[in-house]
Amino acid sequence: MKNLKLVNRIDDNGAKRKTEIKIGNITVGKDFLVIAGPCSVESEEQIMTIAKAVKSSGANMLRGGAYKPRTSPYSFQGLGRVGLQYLSKAGLETGLPIITEVVDTRDVYLISEYTDVLQIGARNMQNFSLLVEVGKVRKPVLLKRGMNATIEEWLNCAEYILNAGNPNVILCERGIRTHETYTRNTLDLSAVAAAKGLTHLPVVVDPSHATGRIDLIHPMTLSSIMAGCDGLEIEVHSSPNDALSDNDQQLTPSQFNSLMKDIKETLAFRENIIGIDK
């Protein structure tokens, strides 16, 4: 793929590059990243409860949406700034670094004050103004692949961020839209293995949005690890049925705890396997 001079795995001298990003006391690209938390921050108590639960199970980053991109203007749009404050408080209390989505160029600086990592959602992957804006701040960026994006377009979007000055980009595969309707989207694990070969940036997987089904998150998580991913982003809610968004795909803390055990075992197993581009 041409025109990817900054994200290309191979530098101008033909050497392989690898990006490692220090965030709190973890190093993404070296330590396996497990981002967990609710789709949306709904209240101080909700995010605090979930933060403690996912921390105790072994997650090393906390997610929670404060500015939500929703299909309908009449759906819950997130708590905004107050949501950021709750999320920040939960991060401080548990010692977990936090990640939240930014949807507007005007919010980048404000959100950067609160969060450790800025998330660009699938619908904004080609919001090039936003890419340039997050390219100007010092916070790492998690860039989700658009539902409709080719791998090449996705990497070009990362190139926008690096080209604007921010080298700390984490790629995230979250499923593409296909003809299949049984799953919310189609998780494209070949794209994970392909991206690992094409770029030096860490690549994580979001099996929650990719499948949209509780029963598929467990096998797809373990599959993702064997595809070579550097981390996961998983939705966890203390009471999924009452959630204000994404009811069908959020694990309970107990389900997440079981999953974490298998994640750890699979990671330990993967260490001994050659043939995966870790």
Next chain:
Amino acid sequence: MKNLKLVNRIDDNGAKRKTEIKIGNITVGKDFLVIAGPCSVESEEQIMTIAKAVKSSGANMLRGGAYKPRTSPYSFQGLGRVGLQYLSKAGLETGLPIITEVVDTRDVYLISEYTDVLQIGARNMQNFSLLVEVGKVRKPVLLKRGMNATIEEWLNCAEYILNAGNPNVILCERGIRTHETYTRNTLDLSAVAAAKGLTHLPVVVDPSHATGRIDLIHPMTLSSIMAGCDGLEIEVHSSPNDALSDNDQQLTPSQFNSLMKDIKETLAFRENIIGIDK
């Protein structure tokens, strides 16, 4: 489709609604709209030459991109503010109202100063912050359907704009991304006929981006008219081979002039046909 209370064709009393939007001396939704012009504004001379040509052939609105969303950060990104000034000058000189794309919430007010219509591109269809922002200004908005969007998602995005206070939205079908690679995208004319039935907003078609092929623009334009569209957006460049973007799909002024003759005849013919939701 639920939750579309503002864009729904039928109002709460069961009556059919129809939106007409006065722009300069045309009324979109009543007069047939023909937007023509280059993909990008490249120079004062370029846009002026093209403006005069399309005006003389019968176009009634001038397009030209100043802020270009491009896949690669290393592609031509548009002339920005100076491009707006050239476009504005060409509009004044020819008497044509102008339309240009806005890609950033922070630019909405600036661009509104120059342009008659704000265009939201396919990649930003679900940039909800931008939808709300263009919903707050008094300029009409042309909302392109995302390459990957369902008709329902597209109408929900229009609902965002109306809900934010701006009733003057024009929908634009510009092709969806499918497995077919012979054409740039797949023009979905059923979506045009469907949208005409579902909403009171005017619906226009962009056969240039939909097909990406000069040889298909002519038949697809006439097909679009018979699908019931309220207008067209067609790329015209005085020297397509030298264009800084979209070389393969811009008509020459002479090709556009021939096409306009057939557009007019087909419109006149359509007047007498029942069974199309005009």
Next chain:
Amino acid sequence: MKNLKLVNRIDDNGAKRKTEIKIGNITVGKDFLVIAGPCSVESEEQIMTIAKAVKSSGANMLRGGAYKPRTSPYSFQGLGRVGLQYLSKAGLETGLPIITEVVDTRDVYLISEYTDVLQIGARNMQNFSLLVEVGKVRKPVLLKRGMNATIEEWLNCAEYILNAGNPNVILCERGIRTHETYTRNTLDLSAVAAAKGLTHLPVVVDPSHATGRIDLIHPMTLSSIMAGCDGLEIEVHSSPNDALSDNDQQLTPSQFNSLMKDIKETLAFRENIIGIDK
């Protein structure tokens, strides 16, 4: 497109070719073809009633399925040979040539005894054994594009039939499967205009399967004509709500009669338009 030596519009000497196929007293490729009739032959009375109705409205070929490819083995599978007999009788009574689908290589000779045209359905487009088999008989073949096929794959399938010895192939666009769920499939009219340019074979459109919605058949039919098609295949049933298959997309004889009036006017209008590859 390479390897299309027989279906290519241009012959080895650089001359444009055009296929005309005499069937009964019409010449496909010259006379506009209007195939009408029910999805399935259900009884002698049903097919006779519909045949008379569509004939009187101006259809010039009768369709009716006797061997039905159905998603579930528990759905109505067609009347088989007795269905062929009813269809044949209705054809003789009305003077309309008939077309029916063949789904098995072993049935090709039998069905050829009854029918004037053999239809290859979308699901069998790449059933290469069947293509070769219909390539060996003397009856014209209508080849539907697969829901998932590229234009190039579709033309290669026609090449199979011509290469097996049968030059009389009619192509039929019937919609492709995309992410859109509002319509049954997405009618790809660009493919019609493209195919007209790429091959000398006649191209017809099936707006019934493409849209799956009564309200969209009328506009899509007229759009198809302006895209340059050589004919149409439209489902008509005397009592669509009671039909054993495809209830949502069959027109009543009265709806078909109205549509035929607009088809005739649009065809007359198209004669005078240049720029469409008729």
Next chain:
Amino acid sequence: MKNLKLVNRIDDNGAKRKTEIKIGNITVGKDFLVIAGPCSVESEEQIMTIAKAVKSSGANMLRGGAYKPRTSPYSFQGLGRVGLQYLSKAGLETGLPIITEVVDTRDVYLISEYTDVLQIGARNMQNFSLLVEVGKVRKPVLLKRGMNATIEEWLNCAEYILNAGNPNVILCERGIRTHETYTRNTLDLSAVAAAKGLTHLPVVVDPSHATGRIDLIHPMTLSSIMAGCDGLEIEVHSSPNDALSDNDQQLTPSQFNSLMKDIKETLAFRENIIGIDK
């Protein structure tokens, strides 16, 4: 999913079913199936060499195409009956059961004489006549998912075979067609995990056709195992660059040998993991 009474995992009494199929000295659904071999049988020597190689690496079934469904009529179409004879000889010599594709209802009995398992290819998934025909013989059937098929349509095709009398069906996911062009198809591993939950039939994965890229076969194979699959089908050729079909996706015997080591380790590891529906 309704109408799947025979393939449904749960029987009428609410009990979970599981199909095990004895083929030679392996039991599919219990023993992990590894089908390996070339895309096409090209000569006696070629298939014999490859058969011995894959056997020594641990494959337990031999594949080889004799009747090839090819996009163009001018591509290599397979050796036909003589190919079956070579394949059969290689199977006898190595003790490996063999599998080969059947593309025509008329060939089902002949091919059943030679082969241990009948393969239905992706393009014929909805060739319902062929499904019924292989439903009448006593040989197990491997049913590939169509490139464009939903999980529900795929399971309905298995229902056709069981309903015709043959209970021994193995499902095979081989990638679906999406907008992504970097890979040949998009491997849908969620469909594997989903199918395991929905039906009692064994489910295998073909990472060769799914990815079309040598470099992705290794990670996707291990991912597939963790998605819960019951086996794999992998293309191996002694000289991939000289192969008459599928040059880009066939492993060398040496690459396959390395892969088999990781397959075995991953299977052993999977035994200890709960949360995958094996």
